[in-house]
Amino acid sequence: MIPSLSAGTKVLVLGLTGRMGRAHAARMRAYGTNIVGGTAIRVGTAEEQDGLPIFPDITAAVAATGARAAIAMTPPGGTRAAAESAFAAGISLLVTVAEGVPVHDALAIGRAARAAGVTWVGSSTPGLAVPGATKIGFLPDVALRPGEIGLMSKSGTLSYEVGYRMAARGLGQSLWVGVGGDPVKGTRFADLLPVFQADPRTRAMVLVGEVGGAEEEEFADALTATRGAKPVLAVIAGREAKEGVSMGHAGALTWGEFGTYASKRARLTAAGARCFDNVEALVEALAQG
Known part of the structure; x- marks a missing residue:
């Protein structure tokens, strides 16, 4: 099931300091999405990106912001680790955009999502949106x-x-x-x-x-x-x-x-x-x- 989404939904960007993360976070914010922070591609590379806080990991980001939605701007090989960390941190809606996530990794993400009672949208998705309120992705x-x-x-x-x-x-x-x-x-x-x-x-x-x-x-x-x-x-x-x-x-x-x-x-x-x-x-x- 898709959790209720609104203009107030707090969203984290995993990989916010990367080229794709920066570009699409800016576009989501321009649309009205409530981006509240994210994580870095490399640990310790930044404390802030375009006015948004960068956290050392998703657990710290959730604890500081209260966000329950996230989008992973990670490469295919890094998607499983990002997803499992997000589920463990308490994220209830995760969007993963990378195409070609290894099948065994995707199976593991699916098992972890079901065990945690989490909604996983992806892989290879442009995201989702409630038009006029919020979009999580690059529609x-x-x-x-x-x-x-x-x-x-x-x-x-x-x-x-x-x-x-x-x-x-x-x-x-x-x-x-x-x-x-x-x-x-x-x-x-x-x-x-x-x-x-x-x-x-x-x-x-x-x-x-x-x-x-x-x-x-x-x-x-x-x-x-x-x-x-x-x-x-x-x-x-x-x-x-x-x-x-x-x-x-x-x-x-x-x-x-x-x-x-x-x-x-x-x-x-x-x-x-x-x-x-x-x-x-x-x-x-x-x-x-």
């Missing part, structure tokens, strides 16, 4: 607009296109979550279904999927089981993907009948979702209500 501002549509996506770039076209039509998002494109991850589409179903701000859901894995099929099963009243609109990338070839994301891999465009579209349609061939058609349907 583009031009694609964010407060509204009534819950948006979940494997693909960052494709979701930017959906969000941008929605905003251009006067449509916005209640909550936007990039679940990430790695094969092993934390929050999945099916985990978000009860979040959006229970959210009074959300009138409909948009699912931006892609070939590979069984995440869309899992969502279809959950949708069938809940028989929720809120409509689901979906677009699946990779219709022409070649078998056995990873299409961009590590998880976007089809083999035989497993993880194909046809299987995902068929399962979602059978569960009651409306599936579209392209982003333009999906956004037009949203605009029509």
Whole structure:
């Protein structure tokens, strides 16, 4: 489940002194995210970065700030250590943006997150946002607009296109979550279904999927089981993907009948979702209500 997020949510940046950490912390702060500090790439390299305190470790950062949300701007090989330290320190929501986290590390992060009762979003995610209030990650501002549509996506770039076209039509998002494109991850589409179903701000859901894995099929099963009243609109990338070839994301891999465009579209349609061939058609349907 996604913890409640607001403009007051305190957020830590793990790796704040690095190039990516500095750049995206500044953009998040400009959007209104309440960044309260972070940790350094190398221990003892700084005490402050752009007016934000730098702590020796995540435990000290949590103790000093009371933050319960964090984003890890760490390389793939350093993500497991950052995540496990964050969970031990009391972080309840962690976003990890690195793509290509080793599978064994991702499995270990998942086990640690479940044991701690923590929400892990990632890996290979642009983050999440409550438009108009806060964003944790690097979702583009031009694609964010407060509204009534819950948006979940494997693909960052494709979701930017959906969000941008929605905003251009006067449509916005209640909550936007990039679940990430790695094969092993934390929050999945099916985990978000009860979040959006229970959210009074959300009138409909948009699912931006892609070939590979069984995440869309899992969502279809959950949708069938809940028989929720809120409509689901979906677009699946990779219709022409070649078998056995990873299409961009590590998880976007089809083999035989497993993880194909046809299987995902068929399962979602059978569960009651409306599936579209392209982003333009999906956004037009949203605009029509």
